[in-house]
Amino acid sequence: MESSNGQASVAELVKRLTEQTSRLAHQEVELAKAELALKGKRAGLGAGMFGGAGVFGAYALGALATAAILGLAQGVASWLAALIVAGVLALVAGVVALIGARKVKQAVPPIPEQTVETVREDLEYAKAKAQAGRAG
Secondary structure (H helix, E strand, C coil): CECCCCCECHHHHHHHHHHHHHHHHHHHHHHHHHHHHHHHHHHHHHHHHHHHHHHHHHHHHHHHHHHHHHHHCCCCCHHHHHHHHHHHHHHHHHHHHHHHHHHHHHHCCCCCHHHHHHHHHHHHHHHHHHHHHHHC
16 A cells, blocks of 8 residues: 555555564574574584593493503503503593583584574664654
8 A cells, every 4th residue: 555655654564564574583583493403413513522432431441451451561560551551541531522522612502693693683773774764
């Protein structure tokens, strides 16, 4: 509905505003979902790294430790060989755990930061337009 001078009526403008606001809200929700899915994948990767560190530590402790201890025991006391091997394996497990912690840290906080920013920008734009409309 347009008036005789080619401008939309207030009812038509309100209808357009409602439709555009609804569409914008829907798009922002979709963006938030996508962003949270990405953060969830990162958290899963980090948790997997922690699990991998545990598995690596267990298997390494069983197979490599035995072989290394037996090899070192040829040159040093058996107890010292076992202590050296345990220290090296603990160091490896610690490094893998730190990498996993870094991956988990990248995924938090689980807030859709890009969506929050675009909503802020949308609100600022709407405020500016509303103020310009009141002034003009």
